[in-house]
Amino acid sequence: MPIFARWMAAVVTALLFSAPALAADRTIVVLDASGSMWGQIDGKPKLEIARQSLRTVLQSLPADRELGLMAYGHRQKGSCEDIELVVPPAAGTADAITAAADSLKFLGKTPLTAAVRQAAEALKYTEEKATVILITDGLETCNADPCALGKELKAAGVDFTAHVVGFGLTADEGRQVACLAENTGGKYIQATDAAGLEEALKQTVVEKPAAEPKPAPAPEPAKVEFNLMPTLTLAEGSPDITTDIGQSWVLYKANADGSRGDYVSTEYGAWKGNAEPGKYILVAKVGHVERDQVVSTEADKVAAPHYVLDAGTLIVRAHASEGSEIADGAAIQVKYPGEGTATYYGQMQAVFPAGEQEITVEVGEGTATEKVTLKAGETIEKDIAVGVGKVVTNAFYVEGKKVDSGGLVVRVFKAEKNLDGQREDVSTSYGPDQKFDLPPGNYVVMTKMDEASAESPFTVKVGEKTDVNVVLNAGVLSVDAKGAKEIEIYGAKKDIEGKRQAFGNSYGETHQSTLPAGDYVVVAIRGDDNVKTEIPVTVKAGERAEVSVP
Structure with missing residues (x-):
């Protein structure tokens, strides 16, 4: 398992199993499933690291531990309402949470404040002790204040705590969400460096008290205030950067061959500090740039390595x-x-x-x-x-009667056919009011509701909105056949071979389907002898036909 994944698993383990703070409460993990989770750390998508970490941790989850999973941004792009309690908190949910995390899609926005609030409410935080663990790789994008929420939940809760894992956030970004944890008495853990993250875990896990530990020897007082004062600039000859632009400083002991040895610490911003006398490798990181130098420190001298990031x-x-x-x-x-x-x-x-x-x-x-x-x-x-136009599609049984069912299938094709007579499939979606951002050109939309389908051509122009309404010329047939084990629908007209076209079936005593306007035969099958009873029925466009088969 990569270092980052091991660290991530350790962080979640610490938050779930550390004693005594979290031993007795019910907990919900809120997982960021927004589109930014496709970003990579150490060459691996963050969403895969999160899934692997959860899978590892949950293998050792106590059977009586009540744990749930909430996710946001996993079903819709651009929606601040896309929040779902995927697995309610209960004992024995390890397998369910693992399966749910593995099946999540990562594509939406980051309504983290609303998600934490919903998790707290699901845990009945005003009545019982409750803990929420938020794992996020981004900041709030839905006009909400996580800091204010932390104060509100702490004031109203019986014993409410929120912990926040900043997944790949900069120091400045981390400060914008750390307040959610701090305002509830929880922990903020910043995950920004794969090699040093395990050490961060040691600083944040609630450890069991040791029996009268021996006091650490007092360090020798430094003869200078700071003996390590690095500086950096973006270009040779440019002024040094003295403000926090998201830079971090990672200190390692230097091996004899000049390679990186044991991890020492990670600092952020315009930092200066002290290091025990010795030979180190100091790594400067800003954005997507990393530079390192060998640095020697002494108690009474200032080491001032300068980094030109180019x-x-x-x-x-x-x-x-x-x-x-x-x-x-x-x-x-x-x-x-x-x-x-x-x-x-x-x-x-x-x-x-x-x-x-x-x-x-x-x-x-x-x-x-x-x-x-x-x-x-x-x-x-x-x-x-990019140069696209927006298309909004809807289907209608007849003019004026909109199909509002989530079972509506909407497919968009390019209008021009290939040599084999097929059209190129562009996009597929489901339900009414579907929105597509498409390059300019000619297209065909095909809508299908149960057994009724229709298509309509349309043209997209850059920067323009196009409403495409497709009329199915269909109605709804509802069948009730007491005692039936199967119901079949056929077209009333037989072909030249005496066969009728099938229009769907269902098992049981009832059946409902959207059908093109026309004449049909309903067949009810009953008993072990498969006795068939059929009656004719006419479906009219825009109307509902209800029949009972005796």
């Missing part, structure tokens, strides 16, 4: 079309020098190595790619418009 800042905003608002659901992928890839959503600002950057923006089914050359110390801002 990097610049890239700011990208994604749009569906020129002049439109920022498309929050758009995926922004940056391929940067060194064969690195980073993915963001809607808009981004980050530091990258100088050189050619390939930026790909995806909005719905549309894609736009641009290449820019980023110079050291430079900031490039890009507004990239």
Whole structure:
């Protein structure tokens, strides 16, 4: 298992099993299933690390422990309401939570504040002791205040605690969600470095008290206030960066051959501090850039390593079309020098190595790619418009009678047929009011509700909204056949061979289906001898036909 995955499993284990703080309460894990979880750490998608960590931890979950799973952003793009209690808190839920996490899709926004509130309410936090563990790789995107929520839940709860795992957040981002944990007396654990994360666990796990531990020897007082004061700049000759731009400093002991040895600590921002005299490797990280140096420290001297990152800042905003608002659901992928890839959503600002950057923006089914050359110390801002139009589809039984069922299937094809007579499948969705972002061109939408289907051509223009309404010319047939074990529906008209077209069936005494307007035969099958009784019925467009088979 990769180091990060092992750390992640250890963090969740610590929060679930540490004693005595969490031993008796009921707990819900709130898992970030937003689209940003496709981002990678150490070459592996964060969503896979989260799944693997949960799977590992839950193998040792006590059988009587009451644990549940809530997820957000796993069913819809761009929705702040996409929150679901996937597994209610109960004993023996390990297998159910593992299976649920493995089946989640990761595609939506980050309504983390509302998700924590719903988890607290599901645990009846105003009546019983309750704990929520939030695992998030992003900040709130639905206009809510997690800090205020923490105070509110702590004040109203019997004994409520929230813990937050910042999954790949910068130090500044971490501070924006750490308050949720701090305001409830919980822990905030920042996961930003694969090699040092295990040490972070040691600092955050509630350990059982040791029997009269021997006091650590007092350190020798330093003859200078700080003996390690690193500085960095984006480009040779540029001023040093003295503010917090998300930089981190990771300190390792140096091996004799100059390689990284034991991990010592991780610090953030414009840091200066003290290290015991010795030889170290200090790694400076900003955004997607990492530089290291061998550093020797002494008690009475200041070591001041200087880092030139040879990097610049890239700011990208994604749009569906020129002049439109920022498309929050758009995926922004940056391929940067060194064969690195980073993915963001809607808009981004980050530091990258100088050189050619390939930026790909995806909005719905549309894609736009641009290449820019980023110079050291430079900031490039890009507004990239993909060039798509928005299409909203609906189906109607007849004009004026809309199909509101979630069972409605909506498929979009390119209008032009291939040599084999088939059309290229573009996208599929379900239910009414489906929205598609499509490149300009000619298309065909096919809607299907049970046995009724119809299609309609349409044209997409960049930046324009198109409403596509398809009329099925269909009605609904409802059948009641007491004592039947199966009900079959056929078209009334026989073909040249005397056969009738089948229009579906169901097992049991009732059947309901949407059918094209026309004449049908309903067949009820009863008993071990499969006695068949049939009656004719006419389905009218836009109407409901109810029949009983004697």
